[in-house]
Amino acid sequence: MKPRLITAFMLMLAGITMSDRVGFAEFDLKKWQLWREIRIEPKPEKSGYFQVELDGQVFAGANQDLADLRVIDQTGAEIPSRIVIQKERDYLNVLGVEMIDRTLAPDGRFSFTLDLGDGVVRHNRVLLSTSAINFSRRVQIETGSDNKTWAVARADGYIFSFQPDSTVKHLGVDYPISTKRFLRITVFNQPKLKEEPIEITGAEVAIDADPEPQLVELPVSSQSRREDSKSRTTIITLDLGYPRIPSTAIDIQTGQTNFHRHIEIEGKQQLEEDPKLERLTWSPVGSGDIYQVAINGYQTRNLRIDYPETRLRYLRIKIVHHDDRAISIDKVKVFSLPRRLLFRAEPGGVYRLFYGYAAASHPRYDLERMIQYIDLAQAPLAGLGPQQGESVDHVIKSEPTERPRPGWLLGTLIAAGLVLGYLIFRLARKTVA
Template identity: 25%
Template sequence: MSAAVDAGTAWTAWTAVTPVVIAPAAVTRYVRVALPQAIAPDADGGYPSLRVVDAQGGEVPFALDPERAPSAPRVLGAVDRGFVPGRFTQAVFDLGDGTAPVDTIALAIDDARRPTYFTTVAIDASDDRRHWRIVRNDAFVYRVAQDGGRGNRSIAFSPTRSRWLRVRILDGHAAFPIEGATVDRTERDAAAPRAVAADTHVHEDAAAHRTIVTIDPGGAVRPAAVAFSGARGTFARAAHVEAGDDGATWSRAGDGTIARYADGSAQLSFPFSERTARRWRVVVDNGDDAPLASVHAVLLRRGRAVVFTAVPGVAYRLLSGNDAAAAPAYDLAAELAHEPWRAAAAGTAATVPNGSFRDARPITERAPWLVTAALVAVAAVLGALALQTVRATRPS
C-alpha cells in the first residue's frame, strides 16, 4: 500500500488524499483534473466531500464539470450523408477556408427517431476531401431516454485546421439520424465515458441458460453503460445489468440487446440509468443457443472533472472520504460560465490514506463489536453473581 499523505490539521475528517500531477509546461491559469475512479460519488451521483487543497492545507475553490462562455456558434449542415449497411452512417462537414483550429464536434441528432443509443464514432479530417486521416476512432455518443435524455453528443479530438471533417457512426444495423453539427475549440473531454477498472469473473449458469459476468470494482462506482467484446460469430442475445452492494442481493439497473449480424453490423453496448453501487454483474440470456465463447463485459462511467486556479510550482491534492461533509459553494463556476477560459489537463497519482485522519465518531460507532462484548461481559458477571447468591441462600 502507498504511504499516507498528511492533508493538514484542518482536514482530519477526510480519509483519502489524491495528489494532482501538473505538467511543468502548464502555464495556463486554470487546470482541469479528471476525477479518478477511486474518488467515489455518493448515492445521488454527487461529490459533497470533494475538496482541493494545496500542500500547506489551504482550501482552493474549484468548479465541478464547469461550463464556459459560449463562443460564436459554428453550426454546420452536412454537405454529404450516406449509410453503408453493415458498416456505418457517414456525414461530411465543410468548415470553410482558413478555418481556426477546432477540437470538438457536437452532433445534432434526431431524438424522435433515435431516443436511446450508445454507439462508437470515428472522426476523419481532410484538406482536399480525397485524402482522409483518422483523428479519433474510439469515441462514444450516447443518450438514455429513460433517464431524462442524459447523454453526451460531443466528441473531442486533437486540434485540426483541416477544412473537412467526416463523422462515421460505427453502427451498421440501421441509418443513424445525424441532422448537423457544431464545431468549437473547447479542450473538453471530461464527459466522455471511461472504462471502469474492475476484477471480473465469468460463470456459465447451465441450468438457467445464462452467462453471468460478475464485476467487482473494489469500491463504489456509478456506471452509465456496458460494452461487450470477445464474442465471435453471429448472435443476438438479450442482456441486462444488475447492481448490489453485498454481492448477494441484486437489483436490475438496465437491459438491452447485443448482436452481431451476418452483414457485418454489430451492437455491442447499451446504456442504462446511472446508479451508485459497489458490486455489479452482467447477465446474457443464451436461450437454447450455446454460450458465447470468450465474452467480456466492461462497465463505462461518465467522466467528471474539476477545474481550479493553479499557481506554477505549487502542489495540489484532492481530498475525499468524509460522509458527513456538505458540498462546498464557490463563485468559480459562475465566473467561468462568463469567460472564454482555457485549462491545461492535469493528472492524478494514486489515492492514498490521509495521514492526519482522526475518526471523530463515538467509540460505539467506530467499534460496535465493543458494545456486544461489553453486554456479554455484563451478562456473565450478572450470571456469576446470581449463581453466587443462589448458593449462599441454599439451605445446608
C-alpha cells in the same frame, strides 16, 4: 473627552488588529481523514485551470454526494474548485420533417430529401419510421446547403428490425454534427439478393443534440463466468474494486459473429453478507440486446448496452441464449461518464485533494458561476498520487507561523496609535486641571 469614548476607540483598534485573523474561518485539516497529492506535469509556468480525474479511491473514501472534496495549497489555503460531470446524450429535442423528392432507382436505392428550413441549428441524428420487419439495410447520409451540392456525412449507417413486436429495432443513424439545411437519405436495397424495397413512412431529425459523451473505461478487479443450464444463460459477475463507483455502460468483447442475444444487468454494493442483517438482493440496472451480423455482404453490430448511471460496486450480467449455443465472451468492459474536479493552479503552487469528512457540506465559490466562461477542453488533466490517511499535521510544511500583514494595516496602526496617544495626553491634562 469622556473615558468611555476612549474605551470604544481602543476596542475599534483591537478589531482592526485582529481583522486579518478572524475575517474567515480557517480550513481545519484534522477533520478530513484522507488526502492525495495533485500532480501537475509539466509544472505550470503561468496561472491556469486544471482538471483532476476522480477515481475509485476518491469515490470510496468521499461522501456519496462528493460534498467533502477540497483542494488545499501549500499554505493551507482553500482553493475554489468545481466538479464537472459530462452529461449523457440528449435526443429529446426532435424535429419532424417532411420527406420530399422521393426516388427509387433500378438498383434498389431509395432516396429522399429533408428540408430543415431557414435558421437551421445543429443536428447530428436522423430517426426513420417504417412498418417493415425482418430486414437490415445500409443507409447513407448526405448534407447540403442548396439542395444541389452534397457532401457525404456518413456512408456506413445501418437500420434494422427483426421482430414484429419491435423489441429488436434500430432505426436511427448518427452522423457528425452539421448546420446544413438539407439532408439526403439513401437506403440501399439489393434486388439481386431478392430484397424488397422497405417503405420509409416518416423521418425526424435530432436538433441541438449533444455530442456523444466520451466515456471513461473503469478498471475491473475481477471477472467470473458461469453457465446456468436451467435458465440457459451465461452469468458474468464483475467487481469494480470500490464501493459507490459510478458506471453507465458495458461493452461485450467477442469475436463470434451472426448472433443476437438479450442481456439483463443487475447490481449490488457488496457480496459478503452479514447473517445478522437482511439478505441483500441484486437490483435491476438495465437491459438491452447485443448482436453481430455479417451475412451476404451486410455487416452490423451493437455490443454496447447503456443504462442509467448506478453507484454499485458489483455488476451481474445475464446473457440469455434460449435454444442457441452460448456465445464466447472474451471480456466485458465497463464505462462511466467522466467526473473531474476543476481548479486554478499558480506557478510554483503545491496542491492536495482532501476528502473523507462525513459532516462536510457543499462549498460555494464564485467559480460555480464563472465556469460557463471557461473552455474545459483547454484545461489539462492532472493526476493523483497515492492515498494518504495519516495525521495531516505534517502536510502543510511551508505555512508561516504568522501571516504577513499588508502595508495599509501597518499604516493604520501607526496613525491610530498617534491619535490614541494624543487623546490620552489631552485627558491627562484635563484631569490635572
